[in-house]
Amino acid sequence: MFKCIDLFCGIGGFRIAANQASKDLGIDLKWVFSCDIDSHAQQAYFENFQDYPHGDITKIESKDIPDHDLLFAGFPCQPFSICGDLKGFEDSRGTLFFEIVRVLREKRPASFVLENVKQLVGHNQGKTFKRILEILNEIGYFVDYKVLNGLDFGIPHKRERIFIVGFREPYHFEWPTGKIPMQSLADLLEIKVSDFYYASPKIRQSRLERFEGKLPEPPTIWHENKSGHLSAYPYSCAMRAGASYNYLLVNGERRLTEREMLRLLGFPDSFKIIYGYSIMRKLAGNSIVVPCALSVIKAVLLTLRNPNISSSLNYDVKQLAFL
Template sequence: MYKIRFVDLFSGIGGIRLAFEQAAHCLNIESECVLSSEINRDAQLVYQKNFAQTTLGDIRLIDKLPEHEFLLAGFPCQSFSHAGKKEGFIDTRGTLFFEITRLLDTYKPQAFIFENVRGLYSHDQGRTLATIKDEIQKRGYSFHAFLLNSANFGLPQNRVRIYLVGILDASPTFELISDLGPKDSHSYNPQQLSLFYPPKKSVTVADILENNPDEKYDCSPTFVNALKRIFNNDLNRLHGIRLIDYRGGNSIHSWDLGLRGECSVEEIELMNRFILKRRNKKFGEAQDGKLLTQEQIASFFKHPNLGEILNSLVTKKYLKLINDKYKPLSGNFSFEVYKFVDPNKISVTLVASDANRLGVYHNQRVRRLTPREAARLQGFPDNFILHPNDDKAYHQLGNSVSINVVKAVAQEVIIKTLYSTQERIDKSQLKLCQAYVLGKDTSS
């Protein structure tokens, strides 16, 4: 059996490694991780339990890389994320990319696979990605960037990430096709974006749900009763509902639920208009943080008792008064669940900050998704050992990769690399592998 060696940098809990090993195995190729690096202690624990290998810590303390053929790295994404400050290489975490190039100079493998958030693609009007491309190409590698959505690779999650791949001294053509996928989790139609993962069927959230998870994941009776009141006991209407105080649309707000005290019809109407109008440029350029005076509020909510209504909302802590200006006090972190996924659709993106607050109405229970369900959304097999602390497990899974996507990318990179270096793959095994992922019968 042919054998390839790889290095796993910024390894996290080992998602990229797992996917790469699966890809190699599918191609009847043996793989060996010769070095892994992860600075977070909790992630190191999970990595060791699953791969029986202790990771090195801070990448900055690694002098050089051992001999290997493939370099894998999910380098820190906060600097390029829409959820972060998007400071890029100004941010210390952003400069960690240059630790990769430093190590590339100590040993140049045949190929690399990097994963990051989609914000990297357009950060600083494309200049950040151009810098990365230049650093890679001047070291003799081809450079390809793909925006891929997990929903197109057999996972019920609307998750777009950028995958950077390249091969040393070669200019291959990859079969992968960039596609951002659906605008939201309710308008998904599967596309064939890779030879290895064409759509076999529409996978939905229902496919990853546990039948009878622990009761500790159930929402509180107070929260459930408030939802029942809003929806007249028809909790099927929860599917796809989000709970957030800074947006309108298909949303439930804390004042609708009465979480801080029951609100009158007038108070609810004022709050709904408030969050709609405060985004109007008429009141300033700040998209979400505008504070409005009573006079400004009166321009869109005329009521003889406006002052009393505002005082009541301040007392109940739905509004906060700052220098004679009002702002909503509650955000989506004030809810037990911030979004209810629809079992018949795909999920919103799993992210580290609130993966523990995705909800579902399933089997007559209003509950949060479990860590195992979150792992399934990412394509982790059920025998993958998660962190014993649920909150840490959720956080790690939100930071990890979608196994199916990385596996598809890795299969193509491995094949193109071996072809470009004049190596031979067992073509009969490759045919079986392709048939397997295509869902065809290989018994004949």
């Protein structure tokens, strides 16, 4: 049995993935701690896992965090994302990485899985990410990382995220390759959707007028990028917590429903939705593609269960963007 903690837990994407991995592999997990500063995330997590997360990690002493074997953390990404202001470590949210370091240093779990936006790799010509990996090495972890995309894990959602895994021993670790056939949008979209989700006739008309080329066969999701260019795909571009309300429109007409947002993250329909559109949009926009995390966690659990010591597990500095 492995004891787990869920830092920056949000609505529990890591927890759903890890519970599924545990079931698939017959390896028991016990959740001993979770935290998130957002009261909506805390309540949604509680309703779904009957476990009320602690709050601000900066206010929690390490001695109050139970011993554990596995640490999961999708740490706040705004300072590193292309949509944020790119301040990185200068922004106090960027320094929340050091809260993870504090817990790792003091609690010494056997392994961890961290997740963040892909842009973290190239941030500040790669220097931020190199420093992150060095720090994890310095505190005694063998680490590796890979960018995974929801599209490769069966979900029609182009969501590219960096996963960083670490082990206290130099285990041989195999990254999942994905290659899971993509579910079609038609299977994921709801059939009856209330008028609430439809953009105004003015917005729909302006989308139609600005669309260049032949209109695509539905269903598609229309994406408006930062410079106002429209594209339509048989999948969703990355859902973002703080983006404009109409930047993703199903068939150029309507916003995604709360359930569709969760399905685009691979959440099961058994996940309880306790909030309306605006709050769910924030919570889902912050979360992870469950099948990506599931594949990584399975690989981590298999490594811990059948440790094969080799010195191969470590990041390849040559791959870092700035070199």
